[in-house]
Amino acid sequence: MDPLTLTNPIEMLNELVPELQASFDSAFVIEFGNSGFGITQYMLYAALVWVIVLAVVMVAGRKLTLVPNSKFVNMVEYGYQMVRNSIGEGTIGHGYKKHVPLLATLFFFILISNFIGLIPGSKAATGSIQITWALSIVSFVYFNYWGVKAHGGWGYIKSIAPSGLPAPMVPIIWVFEFVSLVIRVLTLAVRLYGNMFAGHMALGVFALFASTFLLAAINGAGAIGGLSIVWLAFEVFMYALETLVAFLQAYVFTILTAVYINLATSSH
Amino acid sequence: METTIVLAALKLVGYGLGAIGPGIGIGIACYGACVGTARQPELAGRLFTNFILGAALAEALALLGFVLVFII
Numbered sequence: 554m555d556p557l558t559l560t561n562p563i564e565m566l567n568e569l570v571p572e573l574q575a576s577f578d579s580a581f582v583i584e585f586g587n588s589g590f591g592i593t594q595y596m597l598y599a600a601l602v603w604v605i606v607l608a609v610v611m612v613a614g615r616k617l618t619l620v621p622n623s624k625f626v627n628m629v630e631y632g633y634q635m636v637r638n639s640i641g642e643g644t645i646g647h648g649y650k651k652h653v654p655l656l657a658t659l660f661f662f663i664l665i666s667n668f669i670g671l672i673p674g675s676k677a678a679t680g681s682i683q684i685t686w687a688l689s690i691v692s693f694v695y696f697n698y699w700g701v702k703a704h705g706g707w708g709y710i711k712s713i714a715p716s717g718l719p720a721p722m723v724p725i726i727w728v729f730e731f732v733s734l735v736i737r738v739l740t741l742a743v744r745l746y747g748n749m750f751a752g753h754m755a756l757g758v759f760a761l762f763a764s765t766f767l768l769a770a771i772n773g774a775g776a777i778g779g780l781s782i783v784w785l786a787f788e789v790f791m792y793a794l795e796t797l798v799a800f801l802q803a804y805v806f807t808i809l810t811a812v813y814i815n816l817a818t819s820s821h
Numbered sequence: 822m823e824t825t826i827v828l829a830a831l832k833l834v835g836y837g838l839g840a841i842g843p844g845i846g847i848g849i850a851c852y853g854a855c856v857g858t859a860r861q862p863e864l865a866g867r868l869f870t871n872f873i874l875g876a877a878l879a880e881a882l883a884l885l886g887f888v889l890v891f892i893i
Contacts, residue, residue, distance in 0.1 A: 643866045733878070739888070740881040747887050805873060812874050 599678040602666045610661075636660050636807065644811040645818075652814055655695060659688065660807040663745065667799035670749060671792070679802075680749040682742065689741035692810045700817030709817070737813060741806060748802050752795045759788040832890050839886035846879035 584591035613629035621627040636657045641649040663679055670677020678684050700709045713734060714727035763784035770778020854872035858865045 639866070644870050733881075736881060736885075740877065740884050743884045743888055744877075744880065747884060805877070808870065808873050809877055812870060812877075 593681075594676060595678050595681040595684060598669065598676050599666070599684055602662060602669060602678055605665055605669075606658075606661050609665075632661065632664075633657055640804075640808050640811050644808060645815045648818075652699075652811070655691075656807050656811055659692065659810060660803055663688070663806055664800065664803035667749060667803055670753060671796060671799060677749045677753065677799075679745050680753055682746045682750075685742040685746040688745070688806070689738050692741060692806075692813070693738040696810065696813040696817045699814055703818040737809075741809060745802055745806055748798055752791075752798055756788065756791055756795065759784055759791055763788060836886045836890045840883045843879045843881075843883040847876045850875040850879065 580593065581591035582594055582597060609629060613626045616623060616626050618626075621630055637649075637653050640656055640660070641653045645652055666678040666684075669675055670680055679688075697709075700712070703709070704712050713730045714723050715730075718726055763781050766778050766781035766784060770781060850872050854868050857868045
């Protein structure tokens with residue numbers, strides 16, 4: 554097919570560089586017959602992340618002492634304290650302690666998943682929309698549950714609009730706030746997925762350009778092959794940026810969950 | 822065939838236009854958070870939380886555009 558007849562930019566890239574797109578596909582590693590159900594590579598990476606998080610926490614939990622005396626335990630405690638103090642206490646405030654387990658689980662799962670994606674050849678589990686949907690639905694159900702628990706069913710529905718508005722404005726503001734509440738499940742999922750997917754796609758495209766120019770130089774294109782070094786420099790810069798983004802997106806997802814829990818449970 | 826190229830290009834142009842607003846919004850929010858933190862460093866934590874919340878709300882528009890590029 555002529556690549557230019559395709560309308561979707563991802564499909565265009567797919568036609569031009571099949572290998573790049575194929576590496577992002579959620580293809581089945583194991584399929585159960587022809588049922589359309591199976592285990593994809595992202596599911597395997599998610600399971601790997603789950604095992605790593607569990608192993609890290611269990612090993613650190615077994616060696617727990619009043620004064621941490623190994624570097625590993627110290628590191629895990631530092632991460633946990635950051636979630637508890639900076640995200641939990643700083644954002645939710647009073648009564649934050651019962652929400653810390655969920656926040657810490659989300660933070661460590663997303664962080665380790667993002668960092669695994671930075672290892673060349675492996676994928677970030679959060680780079681697929683299905684897994685980020687699952688994470689954001691967990692967060693969405695959780696803060697609505699605590700909102701209903703704090704205000705009661707009808708009270709929670711009323712508390713979506715801030716109090717102290719003039720009576721005619723209440724339905725209008727309520728609709729706006731309700732839309733912004735429902736859209737949170739979409740934005741949480743797409744923010745994480747978009748950042749991880751687009752970042753890895755950019756890394757792939759830059760690596761592709763570097764190798765294309767290098768091949769051109771080997772085949773006798775001459776000085777234009779020097780552009781390969783420029784693209785390699787871009788690749789290194791982008792990799793450094795992705796390392797920052799990997800941490801930042803885990804932090805942002807967790808802190809937004811904390812903010813939403815705070816908004817749902819606090820009385821306006 | 823030319824129509825489909827124009828449509829594909831217009832989607833990207835539309836997303837670019839849609840990203841202007843959130844970009845300006847997040848820039849203003851970051852400016853406000855920086856100035857506020859410089860004037861009152863002890864409020865840094867609360868300012869940062871509000872900045873993240875405001876940036877998330879502004880970013881929602883850009884993310885909607887990102888989704889629409891793929892699904893339309």
